[in-house]
Amino acid sequence: MPELIESPVRVEAAGEPPKLIDEYAGRASTGEERLSMARMSSPAGWSEPGQRPEFDEYTLVLTGALQVESEAGSLEVLAGQAVLVRRGEWVHYSTPAGAEYVSVCLPAFSLDTVHRDA
Numbered sequence: 001m002p003e004l005i006e007s008p009v010r011v012e013a014a015g016e017p018p019k020l021i022d023e024y025a026g027r028a029s030t031g032e033e034r035l036s037m038a039r040m041s042s043p044a045g046w047s048e049p050g051q052r053p054e055f056d057e058y059t060l061v062l063t064g065a066l067q068v069e070s071e072a073g074s075l076e077v078l079a080g081q082a083v084l085v086r087r088g089e090w091v092h093y094s095t096p097a098g099a100e101y102v103s104v105c106l107p108a109f110s111l112d113t114v115h116r117d118a
Contacts, residue, residue: 015048047094064099
């Protein structure tokens with residue numbers, strides 16, 4: 001039988017100004033370790049420390065734009081576009097003008113596996 005996920009769990013976000021993370025599947029919401037899926041509401045000017053995660057992260061931008069910086073360069077991911085950052089790659093995310101997006105991490109996101117810059 002299909003399992004309805006009635007509502008997400010609000011997860012604390014890194015970065016400033018604060019953004020909202022609503023996790024529908026993952027360690028915090030369902031105990032799922034294979035993947036996490038969350039909707040992000042990120043205000044204009046939001047930025048978080050760079051990171052080198054131990055998971056692949058797929059991000060689909062719903063509205064606005066997500067700035068993605070890596071050691072290889074910078075991308076602007078617009079509404080209707082997606083980006084894949086592979087595990088082990090250094091990445092820095094920001095939303096200069098704000099954005100709504102969905103992130104899927106394989107395996108599930110965890111503070112122990114994100115490895116943010118100091």
